[in-house]
Amino acid sequence: xxxxxxxxxxxxxxxxxxxxxxxxxxxxxxxxxxxxxxxxxxxxxxxxxxxxxxxxxxxxxxxxxxxxxxxxxxxxxxxxxxxxxxxxxxxxxxxxxxxxxxxxxxxxxxxxxxxxxxxxxxxxxxxxxxxxxxxxxxxxxxxxxxxxxxxxxxxxxxxxxxxxxxxxxxxxxxxxxxxxxxxxxxxxxxxxxxxxxxxxxxxxxxxxxxxxxxxxxxxxxxxxxxxxxxxxxxxxxxxxxxxxxxxxxxxxxxxxxxxxxxxxxxxxxxxxxxxxxxxxxx
Ligand code: SF4
Numbered sequence: 001x002x003x004x005x006x007x008x009x010x011x012x013x014x015x016x017x018x019x020x021x022x023x024x025x026x027x028x029x030x031x032x033x034x035x036x037x038x039x040x041x042x043x044x045x046x047x048x049x050x051x052x053x054x055x056x057x058x059x060x061x062x063x064x065x066x067x068x069x070x071x072x073x074x075x076x077x078x079x080x081x082x083x084x085x086x087x088x089x090x091x092x093x094x095x096x097x098x099x100x101x102x103x104x105x106x107x108x109x110x111x112x113x114x115x116x117x118x119x120x121x122x123x124x125x126x127x128x129x130x131x132x133x134x135x136x137x138x139x140x141x142x143x144x145x146x147x148x149x150x151x152x153x154x155x156x157x158x159x160x161x162x163x164x165x166x167x168x169x170x171x172x173x174x175x176x177x178x179x180x181x182x183x184x185x186x187x188x189x190x191x192x193x194x195x196x197x198x199x200x201x202x203x204x205x206x207x208x209x210x211x212x213x214x215x216x217x218x219x220x221x222x223x224x225x226x227x228x229x230x231x232x233x234x235x236x237x238x239x240x241x242x243x244x245x246x247x248x249x250x251x252x253x254x255x256x257x258x259x260x261x262x263x264x265x266x267x268x269x270x271x272x273x274x275x276x277x278x279x280x281x282x
Contacts, residue, residue, distance in 0.1 A: 003253060005279055006212065007261045009204040012272060014197040014265035016096030017041055020073040027070065027092045028054050034092060036070045037061065037084070038125055041266035042223035044243065049268075064089055074125040075099045077132020098163050099126055102193035106134040109158030114189060115139075117147055119173045120162025124224055127162050142169070144176035156187045163195040164225035164265075166202065166232060170194060197265060198225060205229055205262035206236065212260035214252065215239040218275055219264025226264030233262065244271065245278035253282060 013021070020040060027034045035058040039047055047057065058064040061083045068090045071081070075095035084091055095103075106116050116138035120127040127140045139150050140162075147157075159177060161170045174190055181188055209215045215233040219226025221243055233239035237260075240252060253259070259279065263272055 003256065003279060003282065004258045005261060005276060006208060006258065007272070008201070008208045008263075010197070010201040011261070011263045012267060012269050014195070014201070016073045016098060016195070016197070017266050019096070020094035021046075023092060023094045024050070024055055024070055025053075027068065031068045033066055034068050034070055035064050035066055036072055037064065037076065037080070038072050038074070040070070040072045040094065042220040042226075043264070043266040043268070044220060045271055046266055046268055061087065068092060070094055072125065073099065075103055075129040076125075077129050079132055080129075096163070096195075098193070098195040098197075099129070102126075102130050102160055102163055103133040105160050105191045105193055106130050106138065106158075109160075109189065109191075110134050110137045112156075112158075112189075113154070114156045114158035114187075115150075115154045117141070117150075117157060117159045117177070118162060119159065119165055119170050121224060124162060126164075130160075130162075142173065144173060144180065147177055148180055155181075155185060156189075157181055158189045158191070160191045160193040162224075163193060164198050164228060165194060166228050167194050167199060198228075201225075201262070201265065202229060202232055205260075206232055208260040208262065209233040209237045209239065212237060212258040213256040214258075215260045215262060216248075216275065217241045217262050217264070218272055219243065219267045223264045223266060226267070229262055229264060233260075242275070245274040248275065248278050248282065250282055 033054045070092040073096040109116050116134040118140040120140050122140045217230040230241040
């Protein structure tokens, strides 16, 4: 039986990734080679392509060999920016405007006397950057309990989110903190810093998942937003996260008529086309 395949309406690169790639392309044209501090995006195919174009990854500031370095769309802390400048390295800033908004929100909250709570994955570069903008008066977690146990927090709490988190989970987290904090004479300020592209992408992927037998979510295995998308879809249908077409297993499609396709924000159109071509063969 022939599989019917439908793509989610919001698919492929997001605005922030497209913008970062455009800035880098221009920088390579001007400077020849450019290094990015950390991976520009969490997608192996994109990184290989960038390497061919003369854009390499430096794992940390000490690792930068040239005199031009790009900050990824995930952004960095002000301390890292200063460290790069101290080495007289020119900065090409590709920080996504949505991430910048979260950094500025954290900075303003701290200046106004709030202890900042970031709903996010502690090890993610974006979250590390936002923590830096909150000057140490902050905590990143996805667990309400960690907030209750946090040392150094004040009665004034400012809550924001990593841009790529699932909105419903952020809401649940905020409710948990409100329940606890309002028994302690607290003042709470909540800033919704979830990216609008992520909201649309999650909503359209979920709509599609509800109409099909199986969902394929294409993107980097280490991409936070791709994993969140797969997690959402898996709540309503069998869902597989794949990075490349050759990861598809024919056994997944037994008894399946309709397949939905969604992608993370750093998944190139070519990879999506390769998956569609492989599905044709199946
Ligand atoms: S997912 Fe959103 S926040 Fe992240 S780079 Fe794309 S547009 Fe920016």
